[in-house]
Amino acid sequence: xxxxxxxxxxxxxxADRYVEHLKTRTLPELAALPGFVSASIxxxxxxxxxxxxxxxxxxxxxxxxxxxxxDVEVAVVPPEAARMMVSYxxxxxxxxxxxxxx
Numbered sequence: 001x002x003x004x005x006x007x008x009x010x011x012x013x014x015a016d017r018y019v020e021h022l023k024t025r026t027l028p029e030l031a032a033l034p035g036f037v038s039a040s041i042x043x044x045x046x047x048x049x050x051x052x053x054x055x056x057x058x059x060x061x062x063x064x065x066x067x068x069x070x071d072v073e074v075a076v077v078p079p080e081a082a083r084m085m086v087s088y089x090x091x092x093x094x095x096x097x098x099x100x101x102x
Contacts, residue, residue: 001057001058001059001096001097002057002058002059002060002061002063002064002094002095002097003056003058003095003096003097004055004056004057004058004092004093004094005053005055005092005093005094005095006054006055006075006088006089006093007053007054007088007089008051008052008077008081008085008087008089009046009048009049009050009051009085009087009088010050010052010084010085010086011049011084011085011086012048012050014049014050014084014085015049015050015052017084018050018052018081018084019041019043021080021081021084022041022054025078026078026081030067033063033066033067034063034066035058035060035063035064035066036056036057036058036059036063036067037056037057037058037059038056038057039054039055039057040054040055040056041053041054042055048086049086057097061094068092072092072094073091073093073094074090074092075088075089075090075091075092
């Protein structure tokens with residue numbers, strides 16, 4: 001399993017709208033893709049906005065490739081979401097999931 005990590009900071013006042021975008025658009029689209037497992041949305045308030053870290057789990061790097069394209073480290077940020085951001089990662093980071101048990 002592969003864990004895909006991405007960070008972005010929303011403009012002040014856009015955090016709730018961004019979460020709604022993730023819940024109603026992005027996550028349902030991901031859930032329909034073969035190999036998608038789950039997602040977590042993490043947030044914290046920082047100077048200048050709200051920082052989000054979105055972590056998705058995938059069955060394989062090939063599953064991610066079908067979603068993101070040949071360069072699997074390119075962030076996939078729809079224009080609607082990008083307009084809510086002060087800044088965001090253009091590249092993502094992947095981790096092999098070694099174990100999920102404590």
